[in-house]
Each structure stands twice: as C-alpha cells, then as structure tokens.
Amino acid sequence: MRLLYFDTSGTLKSKVFSSEIPDYAILSHTWDPNGHDVEFTYKDLMKNTSRDKAGFKKIMFCGQQAAHDNLDYFWVDTCCINQWNLSERSKEINSMFRYCQRAVKCYALLSDVTDPSATDPNVEPNTWKTSFRKSRWFRRGWTLQELIAPASVEFFSLNHQLLGNKADLEQVIHEVTKIPVDALRGRPLKEFSVDERIAWASNRETTEEEDSAYCLLGIVEVRMTLIYREGKAEALRRLRLQIESTESTPFIVPFSRNSQFTGRESELTTLQKTLFVEGQTTRIAITGIGGIGKTQLALEMAYRMRQAYKDCSVLWVPATDIESVQQGYAQLAQRLQIPGWDDEKLDVKKLVKIYLSRESVGRWLLIFDKVSDDSIWTTRAAGADRLIDDLPASKKGCIVFTTRNEKTAKTLAQENVVKMPEIDAGIAWMMLNKYLSNRDLTNEQQEANLLLKELTYFPLAIVLASVYISINNLTIKDYWMLLRLQDKKTVEFISQELKDKWQAHDGKHPLVAPWLISFEQIRKQNELAAEYLSFMACIDHRDIPLSLLPRGQSFEAEKDAVKMLSDYSMIIRRPAESALDIHQLVNLATLNWLRKENSLSQWSKISIIQLNNKFPDHNHWNRSKWRRILPHATCVLNVGLINEDNSNKLSLIWKYAASLYADGEWKRSGELFAQIKDTSLRVLGEEHPSTLTSMANLAST
Known part of the structure; x- marks a missing residue:
C-alpha cells in the first residue's frame, strides 16, 4: 500500500508498505471533470512537480487534517495509484474497500457544498444542508464504498469547514442515498442481500462505464479482474458470476448457461433420477460421439441442480489429461479455501477428497468434463495413488463424468452410463429454429430439411450454420448452396483426423464445411480474429486466458476479434476467468487447415x-x-x-x-x-x- 506523508521540510513524499501498515487517513472526493489535467496524479508525485495544480490543494488539505488528528500518513487515490499501470490499477481497485475499512479517518471533501455561516455571522446556521443533499458526492460510484467502509467519515465543505460526521448526519444521508441506517452504522454487509447492496449504486454515475460494476467489488465482497472497454453490461454480468461463485454454497462452473439448449429431456430426467441416491456416492457417466452435446447436457444439469437444491455445491473439473485434472483440483482447493491449498508440499487432490468426503460439507455435485480415456484414472504413477482412488466419497455427493469412450464410462461409473444418441430430425429442427431466433421458417421448410440432412443432424454443425445465417442475413437456401460449393478435397483433408476419432460420413466430417465457411468469412472481415484462432489451435483448447492472446493494434481491435469469434460460435467465453475455450472439433479443424496451408x-x-x-x-x-x-x-x-x-x-x-x-x-x-x-x-x-x-x-x- 502506497501512503503519503510530509517530511520535516514540508515536502510531499510517498512510501510503500507491504506489512505493518501504520495508522492513516484517506480522502474521499470527486474527481474534477478535466481529470488528470487538474488532479495531482501519480506521475506528478514521482516527478515532484505540478504543485500549482488545483488538485494539489486537496492533497494539502488531507495532509493537514491528518496531522491535526495526529496521523502521519494519508491516502489519496489520484496519486497513490498508478493509473497508467493496468496491473497495479486492478490490484489497488480490488483492495480499495479494505483500505477504506482500515483507515482511522475518512475525510469527505464536498467541492460543491459551502457553509456561508462560517464566515458571515448574519447567515443562518445549517444553510449548507440544502446543497449537501444535492451534492455530486452522493451520485458518484466510487464514493459509495468510501461512505460504507470507514468507521469514521467526516464531511467538509469546499472551504474546508467541518459539516459533521457520518453518525451526526446519518438520517440525512439515509434520506439522500436510501442506504439503511444500520449499514451506515457498520452492520455486516453479509446481512444485506446482494441485490439490495447493488441497488445502493443504482443512481450513481462513473466516468468509465465499467466502473459501475467495479465500484461494487468491496460492497459485494468479491475480487475480479478489471477489463476496461468490455462495456457496462459485460462487467456487471461478470460481477454477478463472480458473486455466484463465491456465495456460501459454491457454484464453480466456468461457463454461462446456454439459453439455446434444446431437447435432451429424457437424458436429463434419467440423470436427475439417478443423482443423490441415499446412502452412497453416486457416479454417473455421460457418453456419446464428439460434438453431440455431452458438455452442454452436463452444463444444463448443473444449472438445474442449482435451482432444485439451493444447498448443493456444484463443482466443475476439466479432465482431458492428468495436467488438466491437477489444475482443476488446485483451482477447487483455492476457491473453496481448503486449508493447505497453497502448500506446495501437499497433494491438492487429497485435500479436495478429504474435504468433500466430510458429511458436514453438505450436498455436492462434482463434474469431470471431457474425460479422454481411463488410463490416467487407473494407472498408478510412482509413489502416487491412482486418480480414481482420489475421488471423494460421501452419502451427500454425486460425481458425473462426460466422455466419448464407452469403456472409460463403464470403468468410472460401472452401470450408471447415460448414452447420448444422435439427435433426430425433430430435435434438429428445434435447434435450428432456436438459433435462428425463432424466425418464421414456414416458407423455408423444404430448404431447412435439406440443410439439416446435409449436416447429418450434427448439433455443433447446426450451431455454426445457424449463427452464420443470422449474422449474414442469409436465406437457408443461400447457406445450403454455400455448403455445396465448398471444395471437396479441402473438406476431406481437414476431416482426416476428425473422422478417425469422431463420426464421419462419406470421407468428410459434418462439422468441417460449416467451419470452413465461417472461418473464410472471419478471415475476410477480421484478420486478427483468424490469427487468434490459428494461435489457439497450437495450444490447449481449454481455459485460454485472454491475456495469453497476441497483441493487436489496439485494445479495441483485440476486443472486436474475440467478439467475432464468439459471435460465430468458434469459442466459448469463460466470463468469470476472463478466458475462453474452443470445442476440440473446432480446434482440430483449424489445426488441419494450418497443415494444409x-x-x-x-x-x-x-x-x-x-x-x-x-x-x-x-x-x-x-x-x-x-x-x-x-x-x-x-x-x-x-x-x-x-x-x-x-x-x-x-x-x-x-x-x-x-x-x-x-x-x-x-x-x-x-x-x-x-x-x-x-x-x-x-x-x-x-x-x-x-x-x-x-x-x-x-x-x-
């Protein structure tokens, strides 16, 4: 934490504390609309210049008031945070609520409130209360935590006259902000609902639209990566996901619910009837060919279980190989705050097993997604247990695996195997209609049937085709013609590795032609998006941090490239982790295209x-x-x-x-x-x- 102080010569200095932080005061204020041109910033502090800026008067006021209260150190956001260092900015913003809580004093400087009675005895006392109620300070996003978190908040007018403190003015503040008096008095925030706390900021404004979400981090007691230019809606959506994942009943699932999920009700019914059999840990495996929708079925089940059992923890582990399982266990241990999760000498798999095997933990559902084969589960490495032996066991627990391999399904779940058949024409029609936003297909029924037959009713191919038709405003006949025009040799070449491992028809995989149509369109419209897909084909297709992608010409260009890939369903976003996944079939198609080129x-x-x-x-x-x-x-x-x-x-x-x-x-x-x-x-x-x-x-x- 960087704190300010004045040395014996009166020069403003700063000092960074990593531990044993001394008592300090903080300044709460509203930034000047002209921002860095007026405010005294971190750069000004480092250069020891710009003392003539209007914003430096705030620094002087805070330092002098702190000294008056026998405090040597003080904190002001304009110059204690390096706004140009995005990593530091993100870290400090996530820490600001705690900074406010630890402060001995918080001085709220209201630049639009004056107290004429302080200098003119003929003016009635308390005339400032009218302008106090209307102050811009109560309408800014960042001042919310500066009002709630500190034990002591003192309000000062523009001319530095003390107007009162939070306790004295609590009724007025309550009337202006609609924040309950108990919250102003320090009642634990957990005793207020998340929706109520978020509502406290509903009428507040921020300069950066994303700050409408970020200013709530401390209020709703979560931490989150800051991604400026993601937009207010996306920032609030990520905030909600982060809140959900950290509530008392954990919901640690990396993907949002698929609003276009269609069909599979019989499989869902079977799963729900099999889960939580009294007196034993239930293990179930979902099996079927690649791209048939196993992960989507497990995802829908996870969200339905969450709705049905509010006390059920839902946990998700990618399981393609031993490294992904190890990483998944490590993330669970950290997110669940299991004691010892950060001790490198301890086996996190054992920690998670012991933790979930305790009945006191309550009901839980553990999903292992994309299990490749049973060898990594049944082979004993030197000095280690088999992975299957590290599975938790509890009367209140259920474990679900998704896998292409039927032998693996039986090894892990014995007879509890749910086989996903290929979808029929009826469900395929429903999928197409839903992904086309329920547009009227009355006049395109024959063309739609031809298209679905051409795609062999393959779910992922239907998704790619549907989103392409919607984005480019095509008729179904137009798209069907595009499919027929694809180069046969190219489609067969790209299908090579896919048809070895997944369903293929006549030497070609049903996904390849739709993938090729979308990829060529992406190459024409956004070169960076095509480059991102090429880059991602060479690395693991799961949990790709956005920060790992190569730099574009601008942040906006990078954002647009990722959005295009998402719009065309080439990737799946992980909003809470600022990461993305690619379906393995899309990944392999891209890899084969790179080989061909x-x-x-x-x-x-x-x-x-x-x-x-x-x-x-x-x-x-x-x-x-x-x-x-x-x-x-x-x-x-x-x-x-x-x-x-x-x-x-x-x-x-x-x-x-x-x-x-x-x-x-x-x-x-x-x-x-x-x-x-x-x-x-x-x-x-x-x-x-x-x-x-x-x-x-x-x-x-």
Whole structure:
C-alpha cells in the first residue's frame, strides 16, 4: 500500500508498505471533470512537480487534517495509484474497500457544498444542508464504498469547514442515498442481500462505464479482474458470476448457461433420477460421439441442480489429461479455501477428497468434463495413488463424468452410463429454429430439411450454420448452396483426423464445411480474429486466458476479434476467468487447415514465443498463474515441428521444467532438464553458461 506523508521540510513524499501498515487517513472526493489535467496524479508525485495544480490543494488539505488528528500518513487515490499501470490499477481497485475499512479517518471533501455561516455571522446556521443533499458526492460510484467502509467519515465543505460526521448526519444521508441506517452504522454487509447492496449504486454515475460494476467489488465482497472497454453490461454480468461463485454454497462452473439448449429431456430426467441416491456416492457417466452435446447436457444439469437444491455445491473439473485434472483440483482447493491449498508440499487432490468426503460439507455435485480415456484414472504413477482412488466419497455427493469412450464410462461409473444418441430430425429442427431466433421458417421448410440432412443432424454443425445465417442475413437456401460449393478435397483433408476419432460420413466430417465457411468469412472481415484462432489451435483448447492472446493494434481491435469469434460460435467465453475455450472439433479443424496451408510450423513458433514471454516466474506466489499455462505449454511443446535448439523453445522448456519441479513433479522435471542439458551440450558446448546452468538444475532434481 502506497501512503503519503510530509517530511520535516514540508515536502510531499510517498512510501510503500507491504506489512505493518501504520495508522492513516484517506480522502474521499470527486474527481474534477478535466481529470488528470487538474488532479495531482501519480506521475506528478514521482516527478515532484505540478504543485500549482488545483488538485494539489486537496492533497494539502488531507495532509493537514491528518496531522491535526495526529496521523502521519494519508491516502489519496489520484496519486497513490498508478493509473497508467493496468496491473497495479486492478490490484489497488480490488483492495480499495479494505483500505477504506482500515483507515482511522475518512475525510469527505464536498467541492460543491459551502457553509456561508462560517464566515458571515448574519447567515443562518445549517444553510449548507440544502446543497449537501444535492451534492455530486452522493451520485458518484466510487464514493459509495468510501461512505460504507470507514468507521469514521467526516464531511467538509469546499472551504474546508467541518459539516459533521457520518453518525451526526446519518438520517440525512439515509434520506439522500436510501442506504439503511444500520449499514451506515457498520452492520455486516453479509446481512444485506446482494441485490439490495447493488441497488445502493443504482443512481450513481462513473466516468468509465465499467466502473459501475467495479465500484461494487468491496460492497459485494468479491475480487475480479478489471477489463476496461468490455462495456457496462459485460462487467456487471461478470460481477454477478463472480458473486455466484463465491456465495456460501459454491457454484464453480466456468461457463454461462446456454439459453439455446434444446431437447435432451429424457437424458436429463434419467440423470436427475439417478443423482443423490441415499446412502452412497453416486457416479454417473455421460457418453456419446464428439460434438453431440455431452458438455452442454452436463452444463444444463448443473444449472438445474442449482435451482432444485439451493444447498448443493456444484463443482466443475476439466479432465482431458492428468495436467488438466491437477489444475482443476488446485483451482477447487483455492476457491473453496481448503486449508493447505497453497502448500506446495501437499497433494491438492487429497485435500479436495478429504474435504468433500466430510458429511458436514453438505450436498455436492462434482463434474469431470471431457474425460479422454481411463488410463490416467487407473494407472498408478510412482509413489502416487491412482486418480480414481482420489475421488471423494460421501452419502451427500454425486460425481458425473462426460466422455466419448464407452469403456472409460463403464470403468468410472460401472452401470450408471447415460448414452447420448444422435439427435433426430425433430430435435434438429428445434435447434435450428432456436438459433435462428425463432424466425418464421414456414416458407423455408423444404430448404431447412435439406440443410439439416446435409449436416447429418450434427448439433455443433447446426450451431455454426445457424449463427452464420443470422449474422449474414442469409436465406437457408443461400447457406445450403454455400455448403455445396465448398471444395471437396479441402473438406476431406481437414476431416482426416476428425473422422478417425469422431463420426464421419462419406470421407468428410459434418462439422468441417460449416467451419470452413465461417472461418473464410472471419478471415475476410477480421484478420486478427483468424490469427487468434490459428494461435489457439497450437495450444490447449481449454481455459485460454485472454491475456495469453497476441497483441493487436489496439485494445479495441483485440476486443472486436474475440467478439467475432464468439459471435460465430468458434469459442466459448469463460466470463468469470476472463478466458475462453474452443470445442476440440473446432480446434482440430483449424489445426488441419494450418497443415494444409503449410502454416502450422509458423504458428507453432509464434505460440512458443508468446508462451515463453507470458510464462511467469516459478516463484510460489505465481503458482496459480503458471499452473494455468502448463497445459498450453504441454500442447505447443508436443507439436514437434520446432527444432530442439530453438532458443525460445529451450527457454520455454526450462520454465516448464522449473514449474514442474516447484510443483513436486521431480521425475518429469528431471527428464526435461536432462533434455535441455543434452541440447545445450550439442549446440553450445560444455563450457557455455547455459549448459552449466542446465547441469546444475539437473543435479538438484
């Protein structure tokens, strides 16, 4: 925390405290409409200039008032936060409510309120109350937490006259703000509903539209990444998701509910009847071909269970490979605040198992999505239990798996397997109609039937086709003609790997032609969006942080590119984590297209460089960050198209190995350090510093 103080010569100074923070006061005020041109900012503080700015008078007032109250230090947002450093800005805004709570005094300076009676004895006392009620201070978003959080708030007029404190003026403040008096007196915020707390800010304004959500972070007691230019609606939506995920009954699901979900009622009924059988932990597996909608079925079930059982914790773990399961368990342990979650010596899988196996935890539903095969669950690694042995067991718990592999489904859930058949023409028609926003298809019925038949009633293909038709305002016949015009050889080439693992018809996969139509349109309209899809094809298709994407020409360009991919259903947003997913079929189609264009090597290099630049230090405080990037590093390093002596690849392997070592995976990290040593010896020689470092790292494993 950065605090201000005046030294013995009267010069304004600052000092950063990481612990043992001294007593301090804070200034609550409204920014001048001209912003940085008038306010005394962090840059002015660092340069020790601009004392003639009007905003510096506020700094002087706060410092002098703090000294009057025997406080050496004080905090003012204009110059204690580096507004140009987005990382610091986000961190400080998430901490502001706590700063206000810890303050010994809060001075609210109302620049539009004067007290004539202070200088003119002929003026009636308390004439300032009319302008006090109308003050802009009560209409600004950020002043809400500065009113609620501090124990002591003192109000001052423009000419620095004390008007009263929060306790003296609580009735007036209540009438102006509609905030309950108990809240002003410090009643715990948890005793007020979330909707009520959000309503306190309903008539308040902010300069940046997203701040309408961000100014509520402390009020609703959550933390959230700040993404300016995402828009007010998106910021408020993310805020709601974050609130939901941190309420007393956890709902840790990375995706929003699919409003277009259609059909599958029989499968949902079967699932709901099987869940929560008294006296045992229920395990159920959902199985079916790729792209049939297993994840969407599990997602809909998760939201329905949440509605049906308000006391049920709903938890989600991606399970494509051992790394994703490990990361999923780690995130659960952290989000659930299980004691020991941040201890690198402890196995988070065991922590989660022990925690959920306690009946006192209550009812829970644990979903493992996209289980690839049963080998990672039934194989015993050296010195470790099988993954299947780390599953929690409770009379109040249910575990659901989604998998393409029927053998895996039976291994994990025995006879409790829900098979998802291919959808029929009726459900396909309902899907098409719903994704076309229920437009009248009376005059297009024949064309719609032809289109659905061409797409073999494949759900993901129907989604891609529907959104393309809607965005480009086409008739169904127009789109059907586009499908027929796609190059047969290109479609068959891209279908190669897809048809090996998923359903295919006549040498082509039903998803490929719709994907190709959408991708070519994206390439024409937004080159950056196409580049993002190419980049993401080289890394893991799940939980891709937006911060991992290559930079565009501007933030607006980056935002537009992601929006286009979302509009065309090429990606699925994870609003709460500021991340996205790509369906594995879309990912493979893009990968095969890059192979066809002889561009895979180029994009593999770009991906390695980007990951190497973004990979955080392997210090323990970065654990959650590098754990999140490990699956992406695994994918890009396994492509095998880039020479081992590539400097960026060597650097990425070293960071990857160091992180694995810090996470207790010494065997795997030792293998990687040995690989780096061998490459360094061959390329650089045994006396080169990099070779010596590699040998030292290997010796420590």
